[in-house]
Amino acid sequence: METMAAAFLIPFLLLLSFSPTISPQEWNTQDYMKREHSLVKPYQGMGTSIPYWDFLGNTMVTNNYIRLTGDVQSVRGAVWNKVPCFVQNWEMQIQFKVHGRGKDLFGDGFAFWYVKDPMAEGDVFGSKDFFTGLGVIADTYSNHNGPHNHGHPYISAMVNNGTLHYDHDRDGTHTQLSGCVAKFRNLDYDTYLSIRYKHDTLTVSIDIDNKRAFKECFTVGGVILPTGYYFGVSAATGDLSDAHDLISMKLYDISTPDDDILQDRANVMPSASFFEPPRDHVDDPKPSELSTWKKILLLIFGVIAICGCVFIGGLFYVKQKEQQRKRFY
Incomplete structure (x- = not known):
C-alpha cells in the first residue's frame, strides 16, 4: 500500500517542482483590485451616497459617469476616498473624459491626489494649495502669460511637504518632478491615466490612442510617500x-x-530627490512711472500737433478768403 502511495506522490511532487512561478507582470490582476479604494459603476449605494467615497463642490453623479465640472465657468468639483491607503506599492488606473465646446481656448483641468488632508477645496484644480502628499495634474489651460516650452494639455507631478506653492499661472513648472504633453480632449473613445508607485519610483502613463495599452509619460525615482x-x-x-x-x-x-520586507512609512514626510531644472519665476511686467509719463507727454504732443494743424488750417482758410475778395475788386 505504501509503495502504491509513493508511486502516485512522486509524479505529483515532480509536477509541482517544475510549475512556473508568478511573475510581477502577472501579479497585478483584477483579483488584487482594492475595492475600498476603487470607484466603478454602478456608483450608487444607499440613496445618493457611494460607499467609501465623499463628494465636494459641483460634482454630479449619473449612471455612466461622475461629472466633476460641467462646461461652465468658475466651478469646482471633487471626489475623495474615505479610507486611508496603507498599501505601499500601488497603481491607480483612472478612466476619464474631458470635453467641451472650446476649440482653441479651454480649461482649467483636473488633478489626481494622494494627500494627507482630503476634502479641502481650493485654487489648485479644485483642491487646496500647500498640500502634503502627491499631485498628478492634467492642465488643459494654455492661455498663459509666462514662458513655456511645452504644449497643452500637459500632465505633470508634484510632491509637496506642505510648504510649496503651486504656481498656476506658470503650470507649476518650478516645482514639478516631470511632465509630458497629452492631447486627451474631445476624443470619441475612452481615455486612461495610470499612476504607479513602486519601490519609491513614480511612473505616470497614459492611454489616449485607443490601443488598450499604456504609454509612459514620465518616470521619476527617489519619491518617498507615506502610507x-x-x-x-x-x-x-x-x-x-x-x-x-x-x-x-x-x-x-x-x-x-x-x-523585501516593507518599511514603516506611516510617519515619513513626502519628499522627492529629483526635480526638473526650475524655470525662473518672472513676475508679469507692471507699468512703470516712466512709461506713464511717456504716455502723458505723447498725449500732450498729440494735442499740440492737432491744435497746430487746426491753427495752420485756419490761417490758410483766411488767406484764401482774402485772395477771393481781391479778385472781385
Missing part, C-alpha cells in the same frame, strides 16, 4: 471651461511575494 494618505480627484474651470467626467478609479496592490 495612510487619501486618494481623490478634483477639477476646476475658470474664465474658460470644460466638462470633466470621471468614469472609474481602480486601485491595485502591486506588492509581490519577492518584495
Whole structure:
C-alpha cells in the first residue's frame, strides 16, 4: 500500500517542482483590485451616497459617469476616498473624459491626489494649495502669460511637504518632478491615466490612442510617500471651461511575494530627490512711472500737433478768403 502511495506522490511532487512561478507582470490582476479604494459603476449605494467615497463642490453623479465640472465657468468639483491607503506599492488606473465646446481656448483641468488632508477645496484644480502628499495634474489651460516650452494639455507631478506653492499661472513648472504633453480632449473613445508607485519610483502613463495599452509619460525615482494618505480627484474651470467626467478609479496592490520586507512609512514626510531644472519665476511686467509719463507727454504732443494743424488750417482758410475778395475788386 505504501509503495502504491509513493508511486502516485512522486509524479505529483515532480509536477509541482517544475510549475512556473508568478511573475510581477502577472501579479497585478483584477483579483488584487482594492475595492475600498476603487470607484466603478454602478456608483450608487444607499440613496445618493457611494460607499467609501465623499463628494465636494459641483460634482454630479449619473449612471455612466461622475461629472466633476460641467462646461461652465468658475466651478469646482471633487471626489475623495474615505479610507486611508496603507498599501505601499500601488497603481491607480483612472478612466476619464474631458470635453467641451472650446476649440482653441479651454480649461482649467483636473488633478489626481494622494494627500494627507482630503476634502479641502481650493485654487489648485479644485483642491487646496500647500498640500502634503502627491499631485498628478492634467492642465488643459494654455492661455498663459509666462514662458513655456511645452504644449497643452500637459500632465505633470508634484510632491509637496506642505510648504510649496503651486504656481498656476506658470503650470507649476518650478516645482514639478516631470511632465509630458497629452492631447486627451474631445476624443470619441475612452481615455486612461495610470499612476504607479513602486519601490519609491513614480511612473505616470497614459492611454489616449485607443490601443488598450499604456504609454509612459514620465518616470521619476527617489519619491518617498507615506502610507495612510487619501486618494481623490478634483477639477476646476475658470474664465474658460470644460466638462470633466470621471468614469472609474481602480486601485491595485502591486506588492509581490519577492518584495523585501516593507518599511514603516506611516510617519515619513513626502519628499522627492529629483526635480526638473526650475524655470525662473518672472513676475508679469507692471507699468512703470516712466512709461506713464511717456504716455502723458505723447498725449500732450498729440494735442499740440492737432491744435497746430487746426491753427495752420485756419490761417490758410483766411488767406484764401482774402485772395477771393481781391479778385472781385
